[in-house]
Amino acid sequence: MSAPLESYLRTYRKRSGFSQDEVAFLLGSTSGAKVSRYEWLARQPTLPTVFAYEVIFRTPARDLFAGLYQKVEKETISRARLLARKLAQARARRTTPRKLAVLESLSSGLASPQLEQR
Amino acid sequence: MNPLPTEAKRVLAIDPTSKGFGFAVLEDPTVLIDWGLKRASGDRNVKSLEKAAELIERYQPEVLVVERTAAKGSRRCPRVRQLIEDLIALALDRRLRARRVSRRQVQRCLSKIGSATKRQIAVALVDRFPELEPHLPPVRKSWMSEDGRMGIFDAVAFGWASYESLRRERRALTLLSLETPLPHA
16 A cells, blocks of 8 residues: 555646646735645645645645645654653643543544544 | 545556656546656656656655557557666666556456547546546547657556556456365365
């Protein structure tokens, strides 16, 4: 199995038939050069730009940046495990069980019961 | 828009043309990631290899697919035959698997829908991948040389056929393993 590409912006743009200049216009930018840099990973888009991409291609950011999302997810889960170990060793506070439940659900890839209630 | 699969085998298919090469990147027989033409001037083989190396770097494919030039009916000039061999060497150097697909295999894969000529194959591919429609060249007359954009369709067809042939091989292996009697304990 191949790991997903960091970004699928180029694929989605070509599928929709837009040129880089046209996407730049939709993003509120002046030239397609910036779009090219986003597509070739020479530059990371800002948060508003990521949202604009979501709107243009009607696709969530985690699919547009599938590889990057997987990388960040893996790193975050590994930090969550580390924090869970630290919390388990430290003196227990009233909020500790709640935190541990959230961290455990993160590690197992499930939605947190506490956060689901929001 | 169809979501893209995140866990699939990525294939880079390259079809050399007189001015460079056409390429296609697929992650599944139904998901086309990128496609296009790369122009090569000067020493066309050297430039083509450089551009193919860039594509390999960018897309990190698992398999490189090229035409099987040794197959019956393949009409490729010595330069293109050499380029295909160099591309395979490049793929092996980058630890990719190289797969050769013959035009016959492509025709066999698409024969279910009655596609035999290159034009019919290109039209059948446009049905599967509507995003290729703007690249479909006009119908070729007998006095016209082949449109360069046909390189894109040939590359997509090779990539697509490589999945199909892999699927058939797997099925044959499964059947073979079912037919082979298990040794008695």
